[in-house]
Amino acid sequence: MSTRQPTAATLEDQRLPVRAKLVAAWTSFVLLYAYVDILGFYTPGTITDILDGKVHTFDLSQTFSISALTLVSVPIFMVVLSAVLAPRANRIINLVVAALYVLPTVFNVAGGFYLYYYGFGVVLELVVLALIVRYAWTWPRTAPSATGATSQRRDPAHVQ
Secondary structure, three states: OOOOOOOOOOOOOOOOOOOHHHHHHHHHHHHHHHHHHHOOOOOHHHHHHOOOOOOEEEEHHHHHHHHHHHHHHOOOOOOOOEHOOHHHHHHHHHHHHHOOOOOHHOOOOOOOHHHHHHHEEEEEEHHHHHHHHHHOOOOOOOEEOOOOOOOOOOHHHHOO
C-alpha cells in the first residue's frame, strides 16, 4: 500500500485594493512619524531642552503646538480619507498630500542630533511617501461600458 505525501498547497494571493494599500501606507507613515519623534526623546539633552521651552531651535508656544498638531493631523486624516473618498478625489488628494509631505519630512533631519537615526527615519518615511504616490498614480481604471457608464458587478440575487 502506497501512502501519498500531502503536497504543499499554494498560498492564495488576492489582489489588495488600492484603498487598502493607501490606508496601510498612511498608517505606517503616521507610526514612523510618531516613533521617530518619541524615540528621539531618548537623545541626550532633548527632555532638558523641552523643559526649558525649546524644541530644536523653536520656542515652545501655542503657535508651535498648533503647527505641530496640524502637521501630524493631516497624515492621520489621510488614513480615513483614503478609505472613504471617491476614487478620483482619493487619487488626487493622495498625490498632492504625499508630494507636499516630502519637504517637512526631509526638514525633520535638520533638528536631529543623531544624524544616522533621524536620517534612517526620514528615509523610511520617504519610502512610504513614494509608495503612496505610486499607488495613487497607478490606480487601476475600469473600462467604460457601451452606455458610457463604468461597468459594475451585479448581485445575482437582485437581478429581476
